[in-house]
Amino acid sequence: METKSIMIVGVGGQGSLLASRIIGNVLLSQGYDVKVSEVHGMSQRGGSVVTYVKYGEKVYSPIVEKGEADIIISFEMLETARALPYLKKGGKMITSVQQIDPMPVITGTAEYPDNLVEKLKSAGADVTAVDALTLAEQAGTAKASNVVLMGVLASKMDFPEEVWQNALEQCVPPKFLELNKKAFALGRNV
Amino acid sequence: MKKLMLGNEAFARGLYEAGCKVVSSYPGTPSTEITEEVAKYNEVYAEWAPNEKVALEVALGASIAGARSFCGMKHVGLNVAADPLYTASYSGVNAGLVIAVADDQGMHSSQNEQDSRHHAIASKVPMLEPSDSAECKDFVKLAFEISENFDTPVIVRMSTRVAHSQSVVAAEDRQELELKEYIKTPQKYVMMPAYAKGRHVFVEERTNKLTEYAETSPLNRVEISENAEFGVITNGAAYQYTKEALGDKASVLKIGMVNPMPVKLIQDFAAKYEKIYIIEELDGIIEQHCRNIGVNNVQGKEIFGYIGEIPQSVIAEKILGEKKEFVSLDENIPVRPPVMCAGCPHRGLFYCLKKLGVTVSGDIGCYTLGAAAPLNAMDTTICMGASISGLHGFNKARGAESEHKSVAVIGDSTFMHSGMTGLVNIAYNNSNSTVIILDNSITGMTGHQQNPTTGKNLKGDPAAAVNLEELCKAIGIKRVQVVDPYHLAETEKAIKEELAADEASVIISRRPCALLKYVKHNPPFAVDSEKCVGCKACMKLGCPAISVKDKKAVIDHTQCVGCGICQEQCKFNAIK
Numbered sequence: 001m002e003t004k005s006i007m008i009v010g011v012g013g014q015g016s017l018l019a020s021r022i023i024g025n026v027l028l029s030q031g032y033d034v035k036v037s038e039v040h041g042m043s044q045r046g047g048s049v050v051t052y053v054k055y056g057e058k059v060y061s062p063i064v065e066k067g068e069a070d071i072i073i074s075f076e077m078l079e080t081a082r083a084l085p086y087l088k089k090g091g092k093m094i095t096s097v098q099q100i101d102p103m104p105v106i107t108g109t110a111e112y113p114d115n116l117v118e119k120l121k122s123a124g125a126d127v128t129a130v131d132a133l134t135l136a137e138q139a140g141t142a143k144a145s146n147v148v149l150m151g152v153l154a155s156k157m158d159f160p161e162e163v164w165q166n167a168l169e170q171c172v173p174p175k176f177l178e179l180n181k182k183a184f185a186l187g188r189n190v
Numbered sequence: 191m192k193k194l195m196l197g198n199e200a201f202a203r204g205l206y207e208a209g210c211k212v213v214s215s216y217p218g219t220p221s222t223e224i225t226e227e228v229a230k231y232n233e234v235y236a237e238w239a240p241n242e243k244v245a246l247e248v249a250l251g252a253s254i255a256g257a258r259s260f261c262g263m264k265h266v267g268l269n270v271a272a273d274p275l276y277t278a279s280y281s282g283v284n285a286g287l288v289i290a291v292a293d294d295q296g297m298h299s300s301q302n303e304q305d306s307r308h309h310a311i312a313s314k315v316p317m318l319e320p321s322d323s324a325e326c327k328d329f330v331k332l333a334f335e336i337s338e339n340f341d342t343p344v345i346v347r348m349s350t351r352v353a354h355s356q357s358v359v360a361a362e363d364r365q366e367l368e369l370k371e372y373i374k375t376p377q378k379y380v381m382m383p384a385y386a387k388g389r390h391v392f393v394e395e396r397t398n399k400l401t402e403y404a405e406t407s408p409l410n411r412v413e414i415s416e417n418a419e420f421g422v423i424t425n426g427a428a429y430q431y432t433k434e435a436l437g438d439k440a441s442v443l444k445i446g447m448v449n450p451m452p453v454k455l456i457q458d459f460a461a462k463y464e465k466i467y468i469i470e471e472l473d474g475i476i477e478q479h480c481r482n483i484g485v486n487n488v489q490g491k492e493i494f495g496y497i498g499e500i501p502q503s504v505i506a507e508k509i510l511g512e513k514k515e516f517v518s519l520d521e522n523i524p525v526r527p528p529v530m531c532a533g534c535p536h537r538g539l540f541y542c543l544k545k546l547g548v549t550v551s552g553d554i555g556c557y558t559l560g561a562a563a564p565l566n567a568m569d570t571t572i573c574m575g576a577s578i579s580g581l582h583g584f585n586k587a588r589g590a591e592s593e594h595k596s597v598a599v600i601g602d603s604t605f606m607h608s609g610m611t612g613l614v615n616i617a618y619n620n621s622n623s624t625v626i627i628l629d630n631s632i633t634g635m636t637g638h639q640q641n642p643t644t645g646k647n648l649k650g651d652p653a654a655a656v657n658l659e660e661l662c663k664a665i666g667i668k669r670v671q672v673v674d675p676y677h678l679a680e681t682e683k684a685i686k687e688e689l690a691a692d693e694a695s696v697i698i699s700r701r702p703c704a705l706l707k708y709v710k711h712n713p714p715f716a717v718d719s720e721k722c723v724g725c726k727a728c729m730k731l732g733c734p735a736i737s738v739k740d741k742k743a744v745i746d747h748t749q750c751v752g753c754g755i756c757q758e759q760c761k762f763n764a765i766k
Contacts, residue, residue, distance in 0.1 A: 003434075011526065012528065013531075021194075024194050024356060025194070028192070028193075028194055028358065033357075033358060034194060034356075034357070034358060035322075035355055035356065035357045036194060036355065036356040036357075037351065037354065037355040037356075038196070038354045038355070038356070039298060039354065045528035045529060045530065045531060045556065045559065045635075046526075046528055046529040046530075046531060046734050047526055047527055047528035047529070048525075048526040059357070060430045060431070060433040060434040060502075061430045061431050061433075061434035061435075061501065061502045062322075062351060062355035062357070062427075062430065063351065063501055063502075065501055065502060065503040065514065066503065066514055066516045067514030067515050067516035068514060078523060078524065078526065079526070081519055081521065081523050082523050082526075084516075084517060084518055084519055085516040085517065085518040086516070087516070087517070089515060100734075100746075101734075101737045102524050102525065102526035102527070103526070103527060103529050103562070103563065103564075103732065103734065104524045104525060104563075105524055105737065106729065106732070106734065106736065106737050106738075107563055107564045107729065107732070108726075108729070108738070109563075110522065110524035111522075111524070112524070113519075113521050113522070113523065116519075119519055119521065120519070123517050123518075123519055124517060125517075142748050
């Protein structure tokens with residue numbers, strides 16, 4: 001099979017590392033060759049954060065470039081818009097509608113663009129927009145919005161439910177497992 | 191069992207499996223996790239040293255004592271450790287000594303983009319370069335064998351992409367090794383001229399033998415494609431990009447041993463094709479080697495340049511003329527640069543420096559973000575420790591005019607790394623300089639590593655803690671005061687006092703990093719929109735939790751940790 005590419009974007013501290021580990025775990029259990037590329041260091045401090053997950057029979061490059069992503073998962077609207085050029089023709093976007101102002105908006109030198117979901121759709125993107133933050137708070141903590149989005153992702157991929165549950169069990173510390181399973185289910189049923 | 195591992199984690203697994211016993215490193219992105227991961231194995235002694243020079247000397251000492259040893263660092267760290275490296279090349283080893291150096295093509299988290307292969311060439315030390323996690327593990331094990339067989343330290347060159355990408359690795363068992371016998375051999379280990387002359391002869395002979403080894407080593411691999419019309423010679427992460435972009439359109443010679451490189455292997459490969467592309471990131475070292483050995487049908491740097499990464503899109507476009515289609519929004523999308531976290535103790539200090547309009551000699555760490563808007567409170571950042579020594583030079587050049595309005599800022603870990611010696615220079619050479627140590631009780635930017643000031647070692651066990659106040663006094667600084675940067679007025683007063691003083695002084699701005707697990711946060715603050723007049727005084731702090739909506743300040747309760755500096759800043763009592 002042709003190598004598939006998933007891109008996870010968000011703001012440093014939103015939990016993209018856990019999301020990438022869950023996806024990586026699922027894909028590896030299905031017998032694929034997998035590569036996951038993370039960003040550490042300077043970029044983690046509240047900046048744009050990008051993680052790549054690639055899978056197939058044999059994966060070479062760990063990175064995803066413009067026009068290559070089959071699926072883009074985003075934790076934040078502005079980052080979704082920034083990631084659009086990476087979407088492959090016919091690819092899917094799953095985004096939280098959460099908005100976090102970047103420093104140029106905070107300091108007033110730039111404006112946060114409005115109606116981004118509509119704009120992305122009219123640019124031809126297949127967008128699923130989810131209020132992941134509210135769903136995560138329903139599950140028990142705002143921090144679980146990454147796992148809500150994993151639930152949404154699961155509904156768009158053809159892997160059995162138990163594979164995702166196993167991945168959650170292996171990637172999430174036991175004391176947060178129930179909470180995260182709830183968040184996952186809320187995303188799964190969007 | 192097969193498992194996804196970061197390149198750094200696989201590297202650590204390789205150290206473990208190879209029977210490595212002693213590890214000493216200094217953290218630096220993207221190398222840090224190698225040492226953090228290997229510290230999880232109880233069979234391995236692992237420590238953070240105050241800097242890379244110390245770390246490499248520790249590892250060399252352990253090697254001479256008969257234990258397989260390791261030292262890890264980022265590319266600029268090898269500059270600090272260059273002194274022991276160049277002579278360890280002469281002394282050679284007893285048990286194997288492996289050094290990891292992680293380059294940062296694309297400068298994801300570094301102050302320069304130097305190519306560490308130059309150090310390997312200049313020190314005449316062999317260098318291996320893996321291109322994925324499985325190779326990280328295999329190459330480390332091979333590196334120990336090469337080290338012992340050829341009596342040399344071996345460098346394994348990592349890169350951001352190899353270090354921080356996960357790929358599939360099969361873990362194997364550890365090879366438990368006895369300590370090698372230590373035999374006193376001054377001709378080998380006492381590098382004074384009489385003995386070093388003999389060892390230089392040995393080093394040159396060793397390089398010849400290593401070049402022979404490179405001809406047939408499994409580290410260098412030819413992958414012939416029947417359909418290929420041209421060949422590619424490549425190394426490291428660029429190998430993966432090459433395979434992705436070109437598939438079976440190219441035959442590939444993958445160089446896994448980047449120093450010394452084979453001769454005949456390259457000549458034979460290049461003779462098969464009319465055209466050979468050299469795809470190597472940063473400098474043209476393989477390309478130059480090709481020309482040196484009479485292989486001239488190569489093209490590399492003239493196509494790909496010297497800057498940044500060479501991902502698959504660039505290779506596909508430059509060689510095949512193919513470009514991927516994509517769409518983008520016709521919209522200005524504001525950039526999102528990294529910022530100091532909400533509650534970061536550095537914020538209050540930098541706000542005061544900005545307010546006072548002082549010249550700030552900066553250093554390497556999270557606080558380098560003080561250079562960004564809206565604080566803009568940094569004038570220079572060069573390398574570890576340069577804030578203090580650079581300020582001294584600045585003040586010697588400009589005299590009193592500068593002394594009373596310039597400071598150096600340096601973190602606790604960076605101060606221990608190489609700031610102390612600069613402070614000794616200030617005391618010894620009598621400069622009226624003001625140094626601010628930003629003591630957040632951790633090495634922050636690289637992801638929370640312990641250091642000699644924190645009272646804990648790499649394994650998290652209690653350790654001796656350097657007392658910064660007493661240390662500065664012992665160095666000869668009489669004026670030392672400690673402030674809490676969450677209190678703006680107190681901090682500003684201290685800076686004014688020390689700038690006005692007519693002798694050298696140190697301010698320790700002390701408050702643990704807000705991200706540390708043991709730090710208890712206050713409840714988040716909120717803005718009383720009745721009282722907020724929209725003056726935006728709070729916005730000058732550059733806190734990511736504060737924004738303005740409908741001309742009133744708003745605090746994001748999910749980010750705010752209740753540090754309270756915005757409350758101190760608000761003249762209208764609107765923040766509660």
